[in-house]
Amino acid sequence: MTDFWLISVPLDKTSLTSVEKLKRTIAKTNLASSCCKFSIPDLKVGVLDSLLSVSDDLSKLDTLAEVIKKTCQCMKEVLESSDKVLENALANGDLMNFMIKFQWDKAKYPTSLTLSSLAEIINKEVSQVEAELKSRSAAYNSVKASLQNLEHKLLNDVVRKEDLVVSEYLTTLLVVVAGSYSQWERSYESLSKFVVPRSSKLYENGEGGVFSVTLFKRAVCEFKAKAQESFFVRDYSFDLEEQKQREIMQLSFHKKEQYGIFVRWLKVNFSEVFVAWIHLKALRVFVESVLYGLPVNYQALLLQTDRKHSKKLKEELASLFVHLDPTASITDVSCDIPGLCQQEYFSYICFHISTNVLDIS
Numbered sequence: 001m002t003d004f005w006l007i008s009v010p011l012d013k014t015s016l017t018s019v020e021k022l023k024r025t026i027a028k029t030n031l032a033s034s035c036c037k038f039s040i041p042d043l044k045v046g047v048l049d050s051l052l053s054v055s056d057d058l059s060k061l062d063t064l065a066e067v068i069k070k071t072c073q074c075m076k077e078v079l080e081s082s083d084k085v086l087e088n089a090l091a092n093g094d095l096m097n098f099m100i101k102f103q104w105d106k107a108k109y110p111t112s113l114t115l116s117s118l119a120e121i122i123n124k125e126v127s128q129v130e131a132e133l134k135s136r137s138a139a140y141n142s143v144k145a146s147l148q149n150l151e152h153k154l155l156n157d158v159v160r161k162e163d164l165v166v167s168e169y170l171t172t173l174l175v176v177v178a179g180s181y182s183q184w185e186r187s188y189e190s191l192s193k194f195v196v197p198r199s200s201k202l203y204e205n206g207e208g209g210v211f212s213v214t215l216f217k218r219a220v221c222e223f224k225a226k227a228q229e230s231f232f233v234r235d236y237s238f239d240l241e242e243q244k245q246r247e248i249m250q251l252s253f254h255k256k257e258q259y260g261i262f263v264r265w266l267k268v269n270f271s272e273v274f275v276a277w278i279h280l281k282a283l284r285v286f287v288e289s290v291l292y293g294l295p296v297n298y299q300a301l302l303l304q305t306d307r308k309h310s311k312k313l314k315e316e317l318a319s320l321f322v323h324l325d326p327t328a329s330i331t332d333v334s335c336d337i338p339g340l341c342q343q344e345y346f347s348y349i350c351f352h353i354s355t356n357v358l359d360i361s
Helices: 013-029 048-079 082-088 095-100 115-153 181-191 217-227 238-292 307-320
Strands: 002-010 034-037 170-177 201-205 208-216 232-234 298-306 349-354
Touching: 002 013, 002 238, 002 307, 013 034, 013 298, 013 307, 048 082, 048 115, 048 238, 082 238, 095 238, 095 298, 115 238, 170 181, 170 217, 181 208, 181 217, 208 217, 217 232, 238 298, 238 349, 298 307
Parallel strands: none
Antiparallel strands: 002 298, 002 349, 034 298, 170 208, 170 232, 201 208
């Protein structure tokens, strides 16, 4: 599992030397597959009280990773393939390339705005996507369920018109048997004395066993009343089945139409939410870097690593930047929210950007 670590360190001489050491260590040990600068523009700092408030708000907002995960899960259900999700879950192209070459979108998130205003823009954007995802998903699933329900009940594919006896005195009923077939075969002739002996024939569809039985028309009500105690008598006519087939064709067309619209919406809005999430991470790095100390003078770095190297990489970072805070802890920080790890208050600022938001297996 690939993870990205977004770290921030002051631009003092010792820290810069440590950054160079980090790059050399990574090259030798493969603790990370890449280490590059992460570009964050100069944003409005504001007063300390507002910074603390924004820091708290941004921490709560970081749960928007859940919206990314929901979008991916919905995409998997619609596309009916995990591989196709990875092909369609893009953000201005490949996700990893987007993060490595990240550039702040000043048109969407103007740097002239306050930090709280930027946070509000991201919150509003993601909330709208989440609400629309819920309604669009419900509408698409409703069409899909209606179609499956009709297809499930259609019997024209298994019952032929010539199999049904319909005359002045006789008729054929269809009975759904969900349990033991032998129970039906033993008992159906005893449900009415007007049942034609050995007239039952088995058809199978999505509901299970469907048996036909021929009897006198005068005994239909009596037979249904007794049969319903253990079985389900299906109302059936070829006219009704043909009507169902027409409805299936209409729903199939509607589903195909909605499929294209919904997939396009999912692709566009996955990109929107993912881009917003990375901007939120950048915003958090900026705020925590300012809170670390003024004047604002820091370097943000993006490390691409594998989860199995997390512990060693964490130890290496703690060792290289111990001069920033000799008392800093290297205790592991657990994470309950997919795609989000809590900020680690070590001697450096660190946020994790985990690709498990795409884990829809």
